[in-house]
Amino acid sequence: MKEYKEVIQFIQELYQTKEFLPLHEPRFIGNEKKYVNETIDSTFVSSVGKYVTEFEEMVAAFVGAKYAVATSNGTSALHIGLKLVGVDESCEVITQPLTFIATANAISYCNAKPIFVDVDRETLGLSPSKLKAFLEEFAVLNAAGECINKSTNKIIKACVPMHTFGHPCKIDEIVEICDSYNIAVVEDAAESLGSYYKDKHTGGFGKVGIFSFNGNKIITTGGGGMIVTDDEALAKEAKHITTTAKVPDPYEYIHDEVGYNYRLTNLAAALGVAQMENLELFIKKQRELADKYDEFFKNTDIEFIKEPKDAKSNYWLNAVILKDKKHRDAFLKQTNDNGVMTRSVWRLMNKLEMFKDAQCGDLSNAKWLEDRVVNISSSVVL
Known part of the structure; x- marks a missing residue:
């Protein structure tokens, strides 16, 4: 043609x-204006309010996760997801080169280095066969059970596969390969709310999964993200560090670690609740x-x-x-x-200036x- x-x-x-x-x-065909107006009338427009909790519960139930923690956007969710599994400046993280910049940016926020492994043409997502080949060539487990990159001597701590355009990658095979090398899977399901692989919702295969509710996603909160996990301790830590790591106290401002102001607002969550209904x-x-x-x-x-x-x-x-x-x-x-x-x-x-040496x-x-x-x-x- x-x-x-x-x-x-x-x-x-x-x-x-x-x-x-x-x-x-x-x-916007449902209760968006009604719920947003209710939020404005309540004056609880920031990160405290009933719609934040309701939105978390609705997303968790829909995707089949035990816990969900709402964040300001998908990138912040991915950043925290990586921190939850221990990614820091001593680490490397495997991901795919064909992805939105947020995937690689979040790795950089942790001061870690990305490693780019090829995708499959069929799924557009990370290729299990290419992942396996890469690890067989470059990875070895040390005495502590850590996956070491033989070419850099750094720990390969995590892997971030992405479900491109909402099409699920072969996520079960990726998780199986990563498990054999003690690599944590942080599942970038930003684009795949409502997508399933072998009858299981995306985001639920890895140790942590994340979703995005940007203005162009299948549902939106204007900007927003969600961390999902079945690990109660990780969920508690996610909520804590996305709320500036503030320790509950009736009078004083006490923070027990470096935290982030990453919580979703009640105003945005109200929009999300209405969107989830459709x-x-x-x-x-x-x-x-x-x-x-x-x-x-x-x-x-x-x-x-x-x-x-x-x-x-x-x-x-x-x-x-x-x-x-x-x-x-x-x-x-x-x-x-x-x-x-x-x-x-x-x-x-890998063609972008900041990742050209990856x-x-x-x-x-x-x-x-x-x-x-x-x-x-x-x-x-x-």
Whole structure:
């Protein structure tokens, strides 16, 4: 398909408009204004209030986690998730190069170094086979049971796989490999609320999982994140250090460690509670939209990215694969010039200035995808 007019026309017909179409905009169709107004009337608009607790309980119940701790955004959730498993300046953390910058940034916040291991083309997420190959070549367990990188002599403390665009990676295999090397899995499920792998919700496979509620996610709190875990001690520590590590006292301000002002506000949580009430509808509509895209692109030379085997995706961001970088760039230009917003996948993390010296495995799949993947209109169609 040398020209992409049919694609533009199809997307405009899906959304019944020829006005500018953003990539993913939120939908507010329920109790958002009611709950936010209640919060304003109560004057409890900061990080103390009933909606923070209610939002945590709703997300925990939905994803099947024992505990959930709300944070100011997904990046802060990931930062704290890494700290909970002991990541610090003495450590390295394995993650994928094809990811949003927050994944690598959170590792840097801990003064740790990222290691980039390739993704699978099918899932767009961390490749178990590439992970296994990397560890077999570079990792060894010391007498204390710590995983040591033979090339740097640093501890490989954690692994952060990411469920790209809401499509689950082969997370069970990744956890199994990491367990054999005593590497903690911090699951970046920022994009995958409502996605399942082998009938289990994402975010629940690792020691800690995190979600994001940014303005462009399947549900939003404007900005917000969530740490989920089944470990009671980790959950308590997460709540403590995200609340400036303040020790309860009726009069004095006492803090027992370096903490962070990372708690979600009651105002934002009110929005989240209302959004959670419509999450099932949003997922249903996103999957219907994906089916329409899939059917349309079957008749073109563009490949629509579908949920991987054994996965049920929320299809947060729909994506296609073009023939090569030249076709990708032509597609990006023509769609955006005609008011249909599209975006290339992220530039690989190891190509960014601050991570250019990071250790990498063979990244052939990530490089191939970087040249070809484009996100297309993904707002919920009601």
